[in-house]
Amino acid sequence: MRAMRIVGLALAAIMLGGLALVASGQAEQSRIAGLPQDVLSQPMQGVHSAILAKFNYGLGLFRHVREPSRRADGSVEGLGPLHNAQSCFACHIRDGRGAMPDDGAETVGLVFNLVGPDGPDPVYGNQLQDRAVDGLLPEGRPVVDWHETEIHFADGAPIALRAPRFSIADLAYGPLDPATRIEARLAPQLVGLGLLEAVDEHALAALADPDDADGDGISGRLNLVEAEEGLVAGRFGWSATAPSLEAQSAKAAHLDMGLTAPGFEAPGGDCQPAQAACRALAHSDRLDLSANDIFLMAFYVAHLGLPDRPREQDGEVAAGEAVFGTLGCGACHRPVLTTSLDAPPEFADRTIAPFTDLLLHDMGPDLAGPRGSEWRTPPLWGIGLTEQVSGVTRYLHDGRARNFAEAIAWHGGEAEAARNRFLALDARERAALYAFLGAL
Known part of the structure; x- marks a missing residue:
């Protein structure tokens, strides 16, 4: 690993206090030193005991490792016959992002x-399930x-970009339909979602400009x-397909763990009529x-507390924030939103800095999938903690980017215009930008 240097940023505002930001001088990453790996798994500060009690109940459900059990009729309960994981926590590593190691180790949360x-x-249904209960493939x-491939900054410095090619080996139930396409999704980090749920829909609609009426080249739209x-x-998920944390939680439990829940009551989760063995193992008499x-579960996720940004920024981080603004990144990664007066008291009437507009934006052909090239702007708060929490840095919807430079490129x-301005930055400006992102 490259040598790390202290950039001298006091993080007294971060939950544990008295820490320091460590950034790599000309490298693409910054990270927080001294923070425990579970820094993103703490409850919001200042909430009362009744909220903490619900938070802890939800934590238990979210982290519970589910084991299948056979019923008298031969069906399986406790876990879908086909599934991807045995707990929510298994994909959202310590409530952070999934991981795609370079050393050939198993990918987590993809x-x-x-x-x-x-x-x-x-x-095969909506999603490939790569795990199964005993007796089922x-x-x-x-x-x-x-x-x-390799591209270059204007000063000649290289950026290595990895384009993923997805395929499925050992298909157990015959070939995919010839027209079926694969779209990979990496589990995102979870902190701050309760605050994003509390932003009024009308405020988000006011940010949308689907026809680019102002001619600035940005045409984000709400996904209704x-x-x-x-x-x-819709405001949750990589394509903003879930309108609430409860809807997102129920859908994920159904597809990822094969569990039935209100609104997702099909026995056996995602197993299809053609999968007779899976259907035979699925129970249908209760959720x-x-x-x-x-x-x-949604309450737990909503009340995860996000470490504050530093109150006092050092010069490099402040310079990086200015670069971020000059590039035009804030047109989509909105630095400031305000929550609704009608939200629950712990979320209501707050000015927040999530660096998202929760809108869908066309990200161009290089990031296009089978459903198109529109993606919801992901929040950037907490992004500097990715390596500390998940053990590796992977960004964008399919985890292809290993660092900030690749993600932007x-x-x-x-x-595209912001990306081109980024490629024109000199080494000093790039280092400042990475330090700023690492401090979020």
Whole structure:
């Protein structure tokens, strides 16, 4: 590992206090030194005991390692016959991002969505499940191969970009439909989501400019999704498909662990009619997760406390923030949002710095998947803690970017102008930008 240097930033505002930011001088990364790995798993500060009690109940459900058990009729309960993980925590490493190690070790928190022309794959469903209970074969084994190219900054410094190629080995139930395409998704970090849920939908709509009426090249739009109350703004997931943390929690439990929950009641999770063996093992007489279970899991995620940004920035971090603004990154990664007056008291009427607008933006052909090239702007708060928490840095929806430089360089579409300005930066400006991102 490259030698690290102290940049002298006091982090008294961070939850544990008295720490220091460590950044690599000309490298792409910064990280926090001295913080425990579970720094993103702490509850919000200052909440009362009743909230902490619910938080702890939800924590238990979120981290519970589920084991399948056989019922008298031969069906399986406690875990889907087909699944990707046995707990939520298994993919969201210490409530942070998933990991894609370079050394050939098992990828954690990466799932393969299966996208057909008319919906899910007719045999394998919406998502590849690479694990199964005893007596049943997993659907297959996800494979990621990399094709590396090199681009350069204006001063000649190189950036190595890895384009992933996704495939599935050992398909157990026959071939995929010829029209099915793979779209990989890496588990995102979870902190700050309760505050994002508390931002008023009208405030998000005011940021949208789907027809680029102001001519600035940025045309973000709300993703409106069906909910009980009608069409509402989707704000969670890489494509903003979930309108609430409860909806996202229930969907993830269903697809990733094969659990039934309100709104996701199909027995056996994602196993399809063509998968007779999976269907035979699935029970159907009661839900695996109750509405209260889903509420408590979402409550836990909503109340995860995000370490504050430093109150006093050193010169390099402040210079990096100025570079961030000059590049135009804040047009999508909005530095400031305000939560609604009508939100729960612990979230209401707060000015927050998530660095997102929660809108869908066209990111260009290089990041396009089978569903298109639009992606929700991911929040940047907490991004500097990625290596500390997850053990490795992987960014973008499929984990292809290993550092800040690669992540920015992959930006296209609406972000192409900002990306080109980034490639024109000199080494000093780049180092400042990385230090700023590392301090978020």
